[in-house]
Amino acid sequence: MAKAQPALPAPGPQMVIIENLHKRFDAVTAVDGVSLTVETGQVVVIVGPSGSGKSTVLRCINLLETPSAGNVWVDGMHVNANKTDLNAVRAEVGMVFQGFNLFPHLTALENVMLAQRLVRGRDKTEAKEIAFAQLMRVGIPEKADVYPRHLSGGQQQRVAIARSLAMNPRVMLFDEPTSALDPEVINEVLDVMLKLASEGMTMVVVTHEMGFARRAGNQLVMMDGGRIVEQGVPDEIFANPREERTRAFFAKILSH
Amino acid sequence: MATPMGNLMDPAAVPPADLGGKIRSWRDFPYWLLGIAAILGWIAYLVTTEERYENAWDRIIPGLRITIETTIYAFGIALVIGLIAGLGRISRNVVVKNLATFYIEVIRGVPILVLIITVAFVVVPYAAENFGFENNSVDPKWRAIIALALIYGAYLAEVFRAGIQSIPKGQTEAGRALGMTPGQTMRRIVLPQAVRNMTPAIGNDAIAMVKDTSLLSVLAVNEITQNSRKYVATSFDSRGTYPILFAVYLTLTVTLSLLLSWYRRRFGLDDNG
Numbered sequence: 338m339a340k341a342q343p344a345l346p347a348p349g350p351q352m353v354i355i356e357n358l359h360k361r362f363d364a365v366t367a368v369d370g371v372s373l374t375v376e377t378g379q380v381v382v383i384v385g386p387s388g389s390g391k392s393t394v395l396r397c398i399n400l401l402e403t404p405s406a407g408n409v410w411v412d413g414m415h416v417n418a419n420k421t422d423l424n425a426v427r428a429e430v431g432m433v434f435q436g437f438n439l440f441p442h443l444t445a446l447e448n449v450m451l452a453q454r455l456v457r458g459r460d461k462t463e464a465k466e467i468a469f470a471q472l473m474r475v476g477i478p479e480k481a482d483v484y485p486r487h488l489s490g491g492q493q494q495r496v497a498i499a500r501s502l503a504m505n506p507r508v509m510l511f512d513e514p515t516s517a518l519d520p521e522v523i524n525e526v527l528d529v530m531l532k533l534a535s536e537g538m539t540m541v542v543v544t545h546e547m548g549f550a551r552r553a554g555n556q557l558v559m560m561d562g563g564r565i566v567e568q569g570v571p572d573e574i575f576a577n578p579r580e581e582r583t584r585a586f587f588a589k590i591l592s593h
Numbered sequence: 594m595a596t597p598m599g600n601l602m603d604p605a606a607v608p609p610a611d612l613g614g615k616i617r618s619w620r621d622f623p624y625w626l627l628g629i630a631a632i633l634g635w636i637a638y639l640v641t642t643e644e645r646y647e648n649a650w651d652r653i654i655p656g657l658r659i660t661i662e663t664t665i666y667a668f669g670i671a672l673v674i675g676l677i678a679g680l681g682r683i684s685r686n687v688v689v690k691n692l693a694t695f696y697i698e699v700i701r702g703v704p705i706l707v708l709i710i711t712v713a714f715v716v717v718p719y720a721a722e723n724f725g726f727e728n729n730s731v732d733p734k735w736r737a738i739i740a741l742a743l744i745y746g747a748y749l750a751e752v753f754r755a756g757i758q759s760i761p762k763g764q765t766e767a768g769r770a771l772g773m774t775p776g777q778t779m780r781r782i783v784l785p786q787a788v789r790n791m792t793p794a795i796g797n798d799a800i801a802m803v804k805d806t807s808l809l810s811v812l813a814v815n816e817i818t819q820n821s822r823k824y825v826a827t828s829f830d831s832r833g834t835y836p837i838l839f840a841v842y843l844t845l846t847v848t849l850s851l852l853l854s855w856y857r858r859r860f861g862l863d864d865n866g
Binding site for chain 2: 399401424425426427428429430431432434436438439440441442451452455456497500501504
């Protein structure tokens with residue numbers, strides 16, 4: 338697939354603004370002052386060693402974690418303000434988990450329908466139509482009536498993506514979406530993500546897939562120790578990392 | 594994701610013996626069930642052929658209806674109490690959590706027999722008076738049902754708590770991330786999976802409650818144990834009476850066990866649909 342987006346889109350409306358974010362878990366500081374802006378239609382890829390706080394940053398965007406300090410805005414909504422309706426924000430923010438987290442007691446189609454009906458208030462016919470269309474979009478309409486445990490990891494993750502897309506989110510968060518997958522099915526998930534990127538979906542992706550970062554990323558963010566070490570255009574950082582930490586990290590993950 | 598839930602709580606919650614699973618060799622055959630069938634058949638034979646046993650049977654069996662009715666009402670109420678107290682136990686609200694824990698620990702800390710007489714003769718009369726009823730207006734059967742429901746409500750609360758906590762946190766996160774409320778997430782995602790995991794433990798408590806209805810004889814509720822004791826008090830025929838009582842309980846519990854086992858095969862872990 339060709340590059341999904343021009344490397345640096347003209348600054349447009351800002352979809353996600355993270356301002357001086359801190360998150361502490363008891364004694365551990367997971368995120369230590371992160372600021373990051375995601376333009377509408379941009380794909381931001383966050384990389385870094387485990388424990389660097391990248392997943393926590395992601396989880397603060399839809400408030401699965403409550404920031405200890407700092408501010409997060411999503412499409413103009415101040416996410417961590419007290420008066421903000423949390424469920425309303427979350428309905429606008431899709432999230433894909435490392436462990437898929439499909440609902441095992443529901444079929445693929447029912448997985449994609451549930452929140453549409455409960456949160457978006459769509460009737461059964463409409464929800465079903467949209468669910469089926471989203472399963473088409475991720476390439477597995479034939480698995481609509483299958484329970485998750487009969488699906489491969491790659492198929493489960495694609496259903497999970499369809500489940501988020503059915504809510505018509507304004508931004509999609511991916512938390513290591515391919516880390517739990519067998520190598521041979523990673524690409525079927527990455528292909529779906531590349532397609533979404535090329536359709537202009539705003540995405541924040543935590544991943545170790547540097548190929549994806551190179552092909553779809555507008556911005557690469559390197560984190561370590563709860564802080565952003567380096568950020569910029571993926572190709573430039575790959576070719577010429579400015580920071581020693583970044584260089585060491587790339588050397589580790591690209592050496593084999 | 595759905596794990597076999599043998600370890601839901603205490604040893605009492607171990608799933609019932611596997612009745613009638615796939616028999617692959619002579620080792621798998623349930624010989625013990627044959628033994629039980631033999632005992633029951635023998636006692637049935639005695640009842641139909643000897644007057645001594647027939648007389649006892651005629652006096653015991655009218656109580657069967659009360660035994661079964663009491664169990665059904667009390668267990669139904671206990672399930673509701675158990676769900677509420679179980680949710681309370683994992684509530685983040687300190688007051689709710691402590692109230693639920695207080696209730697569960699009090700019930701678990703006192704013998705069932707003592708609870709039954711205390712609820713029937715102390716708690717219910719006080720409650721009745723405070724709601725403006727006569728002291729004796731609640732009949733013994735309902736005192737018994739209330740007592741058993743309160744006791745098993747606490748036991749089931751722990752089953753619900755463990756069942757809910759057995760569902761991976763990612764399930765709740767996925768629901769919440771989609772914009773579902775905590776209540777919607779609990780009702781539509783967590784509970785359906787939890788209840789499926791909990792059926793062995795719930796079934797065990799149902800069987801235990803059938804057996805514990807025998808304690809209601811202390812309240813002069815005319816269930817089968819009370820009927821047996823009343824009959825022995827006039828006939829002095831312990832040996833002709835109690836074997837029948839024994840067989841009736843065994844029939845009830847083994848039937849229930851077989852039903853549960855069938856139910857789990859039909860709807861349980863074998864089928865996530």
